[in-house]
Amino acid sequence: MDEFDYIVVGAGSAGCVVAARLSEDPDVSVLLLEAGGSDRKLTISMPLGFLKTVFDPSLSWGDMGEPEPNLGGRQLWLPRGKVMGGSGSINGMFYMRGHPNDYDTWAQMGARGWSYDDVLPYFRKMEDSWRGENEFHGKGGPLRVEPIQTGHLLHQPMRDAVLAAGYPGTDDISGADAEGPALGEVTVDKRGRRASTAAAYIRPALSRPNLEVRQQALAHRILFEDGRAVGVEYERGGEVRQVRARHEVILCGGVYNSPQLLLMSGIGPAEDLAELGIDVRADLPGVGRNISEHPCCWMEWQATKPVTFVRELRVDRVARHVLQWLLFGSGKFATQLNSCNVVLRTDPELAQPDIQLMANPVAFGVTPWLPPFVPEPEHKFACGVVLLNQRSRGWMKLRSAEPHERPAITLNIMDDPWDVQTMIRGVREARRIYRTSPQAELTGTELMPGEQVDSDEELEAWIRDVAVIGQHAVGSCRMGTDPQAVVDPELRVRGIDGLRVIDASVMPTVPGANTNASAIMIGEKGADLVKADCS
Incomplete structure (x- = not known):
């Protein structure tokens, strides 16, 4: 069995950040698993190509929501990137953070360390802003931000x-x-190319011998020993394989895929898991709940x-x-x-x-x-x-224990x-x-x-x-300290050692903005939380 210090599942907006930042330490090894393929495609690189990428079935998971109870039974199209860079490789590249109150509300809800004052340094750290460096913006970070x-x-x-x-x-x-x-501002580099986190974080890090990226690798389940996450089972090229993590397994699959993998691994509402014949490893009723979308x-x-x-x-x-x-x-x-x-x-x-x-x-x-x-x-x-600050909340559930079958998603708009x-x-x-x-x-x-x-x-x-959606869904693995929280404020899955979720699914509420910037910020702060635990 392969063995790495860290296994990062999902090379999306947060996952690329986590893998790149952890691999800055030459003494640790990092494996990044991505179910999709390469982002080296003309329509991805060209900013106006987003009008094509968001509709390209080869770059998306192809999810359609369940009949919406408040929209006359209409089913909503839910595009999510299945490619290096995740949804940040197919979206409109819009860059905004939301209002400071959004993050102060997270802290008030129990997410200690996630107030606006806490997260602002990470927004500044990740930026190479056209505005230059000031109280609110950073210069020299991996992510170029340009005005439209x-x-x-x-x-x-x-x-x-x-x-x-x-x-x-x-x-x-x-x-x-x-x-x-x-x-408006967008994540476009100085050469006029899309600045996804695959391009801005992972591509410069690929020469590191301690970082390995495996594409076309669909995670099936998390592996456990004595209550601790110790690896991942995944499928690649028609072959099911296992890989072991010495320190941590880190889920960065996003708002639908991270809870799906938790549920497939026996972490979630016990009653729902029992109905599908999945052994319950941790009864966390909040997994797949609290979905918020614009x-x-x-x-x-x-x-x-x-x-x-x-x-x-x-x-x-x-x-x-x-x-x-x-x-x-x-x-x-x-x-x-x-x-x-x-x-x-x-x-x-x-x-x-x-x-x-x-x-x-x-x-x-x-x-x-x-x-x-x-x-x-x-x-x-x-x-x-x-x-921007919708109050309705949705949910998702597994249709079966089959990892290739997409979950049933109701946004409850x-x-x-x-x-x-x-x-x-x-x-x-x-x-x-x-x-x-x-x-x-x-x-x-x-x-x-x-x-x-x-x-x-x-x-x-x-x-x-x-009504349609802004493609800004969050919240299905909410952080906090109450019984409905899935991860604690350090993004550790409650009741399981060696397992974190670091992506948009941990947001308690959806910020009043396009959410890609917030997801990248979570990747930056989450990587620091991992490093602090292992220092």
């Missing part, structure tokens, strides 16, 4: 409209003023002028943009499409923002065009209204009435902002949901008909 180049994305009209609508401004959504219309409703308007990103999708221009990116790492395909990242409070009495508006100068699904063969698409504006009312307010505020000058001069007929959908009852029905 918005010169062609109509940023200024949207920003000015938000300010004219009475909202405060901010120059840095991750700085002192975490509210307002902000310039609901999102997409609104659309016609543009009054042909000024949207559709102009850049004419075939000859697409070819020029791709060539410019390949040769120089610059141009309109070297960044994201977001024209403005608006974070606001729909109720001034709230302590922090409750809605995010993802303002885009094009509707999703638009493809390249070339007259007279393919006509020019309509010019439209799209706005994702995202509920819009279960809490507060979520519905907040989303209604968010839609109304989006309408008001898009009808405020100077954006108003560019905004034509409302297409979705349409101005005829106006009462609270009508808007609620529309929300339940169209």
Whole structure:
């Protein structure tokens, strides 16, 4: 049997960080297991390629949720990266942290050591920010953070409209003023390539003799001796193998895969495990529970002028943009499409923002065009209204004890009435902002949901008909100290020695932001926690 000091299961946004940081010590050996394959693919590397990667079945686990009880039985598509870098290799690269209150709330819920003051040093440590080093940002870290180049994305009209609508401004959504219309930031390196943690952390570490990466390796179960995790059974190339950990097994599979592996290994709600004939090793009722995800409703308007990103999708221009990116790492395909990242409070009495508006100068699904063969698409504006601090909680369960079978996932979106009312307010505020000058001069007929959908009852029905997710699920292995917690604040699985979970699944609540930055931060802090235990 192979033997390493540490086995890290999952090469996603957190797992790549953990493996890279642990392997900085030449005296320890680290094995990184990844069920997917290589991330060396043009559409992954090119920032605008995310419009393809997120839909590529070869790069995702292919999960579909169970019929949602509050969305008319609709099943939600749940893309999660099955590739080196995980979801950070297929997502939109958006970089934001959320509000300081998000992390202070974690600490108040029992996650000692995870307040904003505690996690800020790790955000700074991981960053190589375009802003340079200051109180809130780091310079020289592995992860390059760049501003979205918005010169062609109509940023200024949207920003000015938000300010004219009475909202405060901010120059840095991750700085002192975490509210307002902000310039979006993305994890793109100085060469114009996607900066996933596979690229930023693992690729520079591959020359280390004490780090081994095994791709196409599906973990089946954790191995135990005398109540301690001592290894992993996994499948690779059709062969089932075992590998041993001298110090720790560290799960970094993400919000669905980490609890699945715990459950497959007998750690979870005893009753559920017994139904599937799985021997119970630790009765932890919180495994697979407490899933929190950002609901999102997409609104659309016609543009009054042909000024949207559709102009850049004419075939000859697409070819020029791709060539410019390949040769120089610059141009309109070297960044994201977001024209403005608006974070606001729909109720001034709230302590922090409750809605995010993802303002885009094009509707999703638009493809390249070339007259007279393919006509020019309509010019439209799209706005994702995202509920930031949702109260509804979902769950997941195993369908069987077969490791190849994906779990049954119910997000329970819009279960809490507060979520519905907040989303209604968010839609109304989006309408008001898009009808405020100077954006108003560019905004034509409302297409979705349409101005005829106006009462609270009508808007609620529309929300339940169209709500999707922000792909920011967290919480299925929540950290804390109460009986429902799966891991303690040091990210150790309760009741089992030698086993941790270090990924987005440990977040007690979902931050008010795209969650990739928080997952990377958890990888950084989690690696330090592991090192502290072995020092």
